[in-house]
Amino acid sequence: MSLLQKSLKGVWGAVLLPVGKGGAIEWSALQEQLCALRESGLHGIYTNGTAGEFHNQIEEEFDRLTEIVSSFCRGAALPFQIGVSHTNARVARERLARAAAFRPDAVQVTLPDWWAPTYEEAERFVLGMAEAAPDLPLVLYNPPHAKRRLSLDQIAALQAAVPTLVGAKLPGGDDAWYKTLRRTLMNLAVFIPGHFMASGCLAGGRGSYSNVACLSPAGAVRWWRQLRVEPDAALLFEKRVVRFMQERVLPLSARYGLSNAALDKAMAAAGGWCTIGPALLWPYSSAPAEAVTALGEAARRDLPELFP
Numbered sequence: 001m002s003l004l005q006k007s008l009k010g011v012w013g014a015v016l017l018p019v020g021k022g023g024a025i026e027w028s029a030l031q032e033q034l035c036a037l038r039e040s041g042l043h044g045i046y047t048n049g050t051a052g053e054f055h056n057q058i059e060e061e062f063d064r065l066t067e068i069v070s071s072f073c074r075g076a077a078l079p080f081q082i083g084v085s086h087t088n089a090r091v092a093r094e095r096l097a098r099a100a101a102f103r104p105d106a107v108q109v110t111l112p113d114w115w116a117p118t119y120e121e122a123e124r125f126v127l128g129m130a131e132a133a134p135d136l137p138l139v140l141y142n143p144p145h146a147k148r149r150l151s152l153d154q155i156a157a158l159q160a161a162v163p164t165l166v167g168a169k170l171p172g173g174d175d176a177w178y179k180t181l182r183r184t185l186m187n188l189a190v191f192i193p194g195h196f197m198a199s200g201c202l203a204g205g206r207g208s209y210s211n212v213a214c215l216s217p218a219g220a221v222r223w224w225r226q227l228r229v230e231p232d233a234a235l236l237f238e239k240r241v242v243r244f245m246q247e248r249v250l251p252l253s254a255r256y257g258l259s260n261a262a263l264d265k266a267m268a269a270a271g272g273w274c275t276i277g278p279a280l281l282w283p284y285s286s287a288p289a290e291a292v293t294a295l296g297e298a299a300r301r302d303l304p305e306l307f308p
Contacts (some may be wrong), residue, residue: 008106008167008189009206010043010136011197011224012081013213014051015069016268019279027068029275034072036274040217043207046108048083049141049169051214051264055087062095070102081139084106085110089125093132100133106166108139114148117171119154123161130164132187139167139189141209145260152177156184157219169209172196178203194220195241198227198234212306215267215299219306240303248298252287262286270296271307 004077015037018029031273037045047069048054048062057065062219082104083096089112109129111122130138140158142150150158159165167189172178181190182204192200194210197220201207213220223241227234252258254265262280266287269278278286286294300307 003197008139011207011213011220012036012044012046012191012209013040013042013217013220014049014209014264015045015047015065016051016214016265016276017053017065017275017281019281021279023279023282025065025281027064030065030068031072033274033276034069034076037217038072038076038078039211040273041221042078042213043215044079044081044105045069046081046083046209048085049108049209051261051268052083052142052209053261053281054083054085056284057116059091059095063098066099066102070104070146079105081106081108083108083141084129085141087113089128094127096129096132096136100136104136106137106139106167107133108141110141110143111146111148112149113147119150119157122148122154123158126158126162126165129199130162134164136164137166138162138164139169139191140165141169143169144171151178152184155188159185167191167206172200172205175203178205181205195245196238197223198231198238201227202231202235205213211245211267214264215271215303216306217273218308219303237305244302245300248295248302252291252295256287256291257285258287259284266292266295267299270299272296 018026018056020026047065067079082099084092084099084107086092111117112125155168169191172192189206191207191209192205194208194212210220249263252263266278268276269292278292280286
């Protein structure tokens with residue numbers, strides 16, 4: 001494996017889809033974004049998380065995105081993961097088989113989503129994904145809005161059944177949750193949400209697939225480095241990050257009826273680290289321009305450490 005359990009860590013950034021005024025993906029704009037992500041110092045990047053709109057791509061778009069990102073990362077020596085998730089388990093397995101040809105450092109998978117699987121069905125699914133690409137490490141993405149949420153003990157059983165399962169993105173929890181994590185998943189690289197990066201990593205997490213990196217990739221990396229040398233200061237900064245998310249970002253969802261992907265893209269547009277706008281693929285709504293501008297002003301006022 002190219003990403004072993006002990007080496008998979010740090011702050012990873014999402015590749016976002018630049019969507020033009022006509023509603024199509026602007027592939028020419030993707031290169032600038034990839035260059036900015038590389039220059040930020042992120043430990044790696046990944047495609048097709050929630051912010052990457054994996055749920056709304058046709059197969060031609062998935063294949064083109066995989067090829068562009070893989071080619072760029074190989075040339076730049078930048079670690080990368082390819083998300084192969086789909087609500088249809090059979091389509092997800094086909095995506096994995098095609099993506100495997102590009103030799104990503106790992107692939108991310110979600111459990112089938114239209115009908116919540118039992119644990120036995122979830123294990124059968126992950127085993128089937130591993131069989132489709134036996135040499136590739138797998139990372140399970142099991143977010144709060146998944147229809148089937150696995151317990152830590154179930155994830156431990158899943159790891160025992162699927163040796164190529166090396167990591168998981170999980171929502172985190174209270175002290176008891178992290179105590180169980182340290183007891184049951186010592187050999188699994190567990191990533192937690194970006195705004196809980198400091199407390200989560202100190203409690204047993206290995207890193208974050210970071211929503212904070214949507215706002216400022218370089219700023220998220222600086223915070224990670226601060227955590228290594230000034231953990232108390234990093235924890236204090238986390239409180240401000242969480243407050244910003246609660247008071248500035250999440251209210252946009254209720255006000256404008258926005259999805260999590262729309263919130264992440266609004267943060268990226270507000271951060272201004274590349275030319276990406278807030279638009280999502282049809283038919284989903286995005287944050288209006290005035291909300292993005294206000295969010296950017298608030299971010300620089302409330303969290304100046306994230307920006308140059």
